[in-house]
Amino acid sequence: MGRNEEKNIEQRKETVNKIEDGALYYFAKYGLAGTKISDLSKYLGISQGLLYRYYSSKEELFKTVSKKWIEMRDNNMQDLVDAPIRGGMKIKQLTNYVEKSMTRDKKFAAFFTIFENDSLTSGTKEGSLFHTWSNEPILMLAKIIEQGQQEGDVHPGNPYQMAISYWGLVFAISHNYISSDTLEWYDFNMLNRLLIKNI
Secondary structure, three states: OOHHHHHHHHHHHHHHHHHHHHHHHHHHHHOOOOOOHHHHHHHHOOOHHHHHHHOOOHHHHHHHHHHHHHHHHHHHHHHHHHOOOOHHHHHHHHHHHHHHHHHHOHHHHHHHHHHHHHHHHHOOOOOOHHHHHHHHHHHHHHHHHHHHHHHOOEOOOOHHHHHHHHHHHHHHHHHHHHHHOOOOOOOOHHHHHHHEOOO
């Protein structure tokens, strides 16, 4: 591979990352339905033609960005489910991960918010991104909750409903962060208190 070809590949990667990172936040702020390609390209500082060179539509870009985050999320959650530690500790690690990720990178909050917006535009029917988003992390966290209940560290109750409550609160925090630009008011330990005894 020649030097120019390597440079072109590197530039393409940089452009794709710029588009996808910026689009994630833009979709979170305005939703898929509220996004126009012309406005998105201005926000990204690139031409509409360049945007269309990489993605055929805003829907394709939305799905590309979302699926990348879904894969990362599912891999991280599965690692946590499989970790050889107590269920209560897994929940604390998850909360710590959510807090650090959201504090370090607003894209993490944007990731959660785009699915909320998707549920409003495409519904929760099977095949929608929201449907894909909603089930896997709930099922995986429910396994962790059930483990913690068996070990006596986690409150009694329906693990699936408790997992919904946890992720619902993460959605709410993310939405508020995207709209208000601050996390100062929030105590992330509230997520642990939802599930773990004696916190």
